[in-house]
Amino acid sequence: xxxxxxxxxxxxxxxxxxxxxxxxxxGAAVDERSAGSVATVTAPDVSGxxxxxxxxxxxxxxxRSVYFDFDSFVIRGEFTPLVEAHAGFLAQxxxxxxxxQGNTDERGSREYNLALGQKRAEALKQALLLLGAxxxxxxxxxxxxxxxxCTDSSEPCFAENxxxxxxxxxxx
Amino acid sequence: xxxxSRTLLAVLLLVLAFAAHAQLSIEITGAGxxxxxxxxxxxxxxGALPRSVSDVVRDDLERSGLFSLVNxxxxxxxxxxxxxxxxxxxxxxxxxxxxxxxxxxxxxxxVRVRLxxxxxxxxxGALAMRMAPTQNRATGxxxxxxxxxKLTGQPGYFSTRIAYVVKSGPxxxxxxxxxxxxxxxxxxxxxxxxxxxxxxxxxQRLAYVSxxxxxxxxxxxxLPSGQRQVVAxxxxxxxxxxxxxxxxxLAVVLTKDGPSQLYxxxxxGSGVRRLTNSSGIDTEPAWSADGQWIYFxxxxxxxxxxxxxxVDGGTPQRVxxxxxxxxxxxPSPDGKSLAYxxxxxxxxxxxxxxxxxxxxxxxxxxxxxxxxxxxxxGRMILYASENGGRGVLAxxxxxxxxxxxxxxxxxDVREPAWGPIPPT
Numbered sequence: 338x339x340x341x342x343x344x345x346x347x348x349x350x351x352x353x354x355x356x357x358x359x360x361x362x363x364g365a366a367v368d369e370r371s372a373g374s375v376a377t378v379t380a381p382d383v384s385g386x387x388x389x390x391x392x393x394x395x396x397x398x399x400x401r402s403v404y405f406d407f408d409s410f411v412i413r414g415e416f417t418p419l420v421e422a423h424a425g426f427l428a429q430x431x432x433x434x435x436x437x438q439g440n441t442d443e444r445g446s447r448e449y450n451l452a453l454g455q456k457r458a459e460a461l462k463q464a465l466l467l468l469g470a471x472x473x474x475x476x477x478x479x480x481x482x483x484x485x486x487c488t489d490s491s492e493p494c495f496a497e498n499x500x501x502x503x504x505x506x507x508x509x
Numbered sequence: 510x511x512x513x514s515r516t517l518l519a520v521l522l523l524v525l526a527f528a529a530h531a532q533l534s535i536e537i538t539g540a541g542x543x544x545x546x547x548x549x550x551x552x553x554x555x556g557a558l559p560r561s562v563s564d565v566v567r568d569d570l571e572r573s574g575l576f577s578l579v580n581x582x583x584x585x586x587x588x589x590x591x592x593x594x595x596x597x598x599x600x601x602x603x604x605x606x607x608x609x610x611x612x613x614x615x616x617x618x619x620v621r622v623r624l625x626x627x628x629x630x631x632x633x634g635a636l637a638m639r640m641a642p643t644q645n646r647a648t649g650x651x652x653x654x655x656x657x658x659k660l661t662g663q664p665g666y667f668s669t670r671i672a673y674v675v676k677s678g679p680x681x682x683x684x685x686x687x688x689x690x691x692x693x694x695x696x697x698x699x700x701x702x703x704x705x706x707x708x709x710x711x712x713q714r715l716a717y718v719s720x721x722x723x724x725x726x727x728x729x730x731x732l733p734s735g736q737r738q739v740v741a742x743x744x745x746x747x748x749x750x751x752x753x754x755x756x757x758x759l760a761v762v763l764t765k766d767g768p769s770q771l772y773x774x775x776x777x778g779s780g781v782r783r784l785t786n787s788s789g790i791d792t793e794p795a796w797s798a799d800g801q802w803i804y805f806x807x808x809x810x811x812x813x814x815x816x817x818x819x820v821d822g823g824t825p826q827r828v829x830x831x832x833x834x835x836x837x838x839x840p841s842p843d844g845k846s847l848a849y850x851x852x853x854x855x856x857x858x859x860x861x862x863x864x865x866x867x868x869x870x871x872x873x874x875x876x877x878x879x880x881x882x883x884x885x886x887g888r889m890i891l892y893a894s895e896n897g898g899r900g901v902l903a904x905x906x907x908x909x910x911x912x913x914x915x916x917x918x919x920x921d922v923r924e925p926a927w928g929p930i931p932p933t
Contacts, residue, residue, distance in 0.1 A: 436723065436724070438723075438724075444857070444877075445834065445836065445852070446836040446857075446879055447704050447705070447879065447880070448704070448748060448749045448762070448792050448806075448837070449790070449792060449806055449813060449836045451704075451746060451749075451762075451769075452762070452769035452790040452792045453790070455745070455746050455769050456769075456790065459767070459768070476744055476745065477745060478764075479725065479746045479764075480702075480720065480724075480725075481704075481725075483702035483704065483720060484702065509723045
């Protein structure tokens with residue numbers, strides 16, 4: 338449970354500090370835009386988890402990051418509930434699109450890291466597809482080491498940067 | 510003061526600091542073991558020029574690490590007169606450049622130089638050109654190239670340009686500068702990262718990866734016109750552009766079919782063709798100078814290693830075997846060696862491999878060196894490094910003896926790419 342809270346806490350911290358532009362930090366600005374896209378969405382909400390759930394801090398769907406071990410592309414067990422929740426949301430909201438951005442720490446070649454980040458994004462995409470999301474809903478891309486959420490050269494920082502972020506329609 | 514206005518002030522100060530120091534400054538940190546003593550006196554009538562030409566020649570030659578300058582004071586040696594070569598040798602100069610500047614009726618200047626070998630007592634060659642008053646740097650670089658080629662047998666690189674990315678705060682700039690860091694010009698400004706600039710063989714176009722669309726997309730940018738065109742924006746990531754020697758095709762990395770794989774694509778974005786087929790990562794393509802091979806990085810063997818594949822496909826051959834992380838292959842212009850980045854005990858360093866003997870030499874000593882790029886004559890390798898927590902560019906000679914550091918105050922510099930020799 339502690340570990341599950343970590344990403345949310347970190348993102349809250351980043352928003353509080355007015356940190357560097359990152360997918361989660363842009364959440365506030367994204368609200369206005371996704372409000373616009375709601376008007377075009379007419380499909381009934383089957384799950385009971387409406388678009389608002391995506392940004393409700395009490396809803397698991399507001400958590401958007403999956404973290405990885407060093408040199409690894411395996412989705413750790415602690416993220417299974419999060420991946421299941423998003424796969425379910427995508428399955429029940431076929432009009433929604435998702436962009437997955439894979440990220441790495443700063444060590445090593447920029448282009449090789451771009452490919453590593455792609456592997457992390459693709460691993461998350463495949464997990465979501467297995468759990469019911471559609472191929473046409475998800476694009477996996479990589480930001481490599483180019484958009485670090487944390488900029489110190491320290492192990493906690495590297496760990497924070499080894500992740501995949503899930504962005505929904507209107508957020509990218 | 511509110512947080513916002515404080516932030517604004519900080520940004521303004523950063524911008525001012527950046528504007529004041531936007532030029533790359535070069536620091537020489539190592540030179541060749543034996544340097545060729547050469548005298549580059551002031552040209553006859555050089556005072557007629559608004560800015561010195563011979564200063565530029567001296568700076569270029571000294572910075573190359575291959576020459577030591579013999580100071581002859583303020584005496585000039587007219588181009589039309591053969592100097593006292595024995596006397597000049599006695600003063601320590603193995604070669605001397607004589608030269609004159611003559612004003613022309615149209616406001617331009619005629620510049621003529623001759624190079625003499627004081628040991629063999631013979632003239633090595635002559636060069637004449639016409640310059641506008643503002644062209645002192647370009648003229649000086651051409652003369653330095655002439656001296657360099659006559660004395661080393663290799664073409665000089667002083668008239669070439671380099672591309673690199675400057676990051677200052679949230680701002681990314683793709684810049685082009687002369688090889689000595691002067692005359693920096695900005696080709697692209699973005700709030701999102703720019704990586705992997707690659708010069709077309711014509712020296713007029715740059716391919717690069719921009720993240721302005723929230724994902725990596727490959728562009729080709731025509732420098733004279735500033736026009737840019739998307740070359741690859743397929744589903745997924747598009748990256749690592751590398752020009753074929755013919756300037757008509759690019760090797761790129763796409764993920765449209767799943768994993769990061771090599772493709773060849775025409776420079777206008779048409780005719781995409783898959784080149785490699787692995788289930789893992791294939792990236793960082795680089796063409797051999799003869800256009801027959803594409804070197805690349807792959808994790809197909811379980812760790813990141815360098816391979817090469819024929820341009821028409823086939824079974825890739827593994828090139829590096831030692832260590833667990835060898836990436837960013839860059840074949841030398843003569844095809845005989847390969848620069849790349851290797852990880853040693855957590856440090857990333859530029860190494861060079863002799864492709865015939867497979868003998869490898871680690872060239873750099875920092876902990877985070879990356880993105881090596883050969884000078885067009887193969888003599889120097891430009892790369893990205895770190896100094897005091899900031900990104901700097903550095904250059905090392907292929908024999909590891911000559912070292913330079915190029916930095917911009919208050920900004921990160923990264924992703925260097927050395928341009929081709931311009932057509933004359």
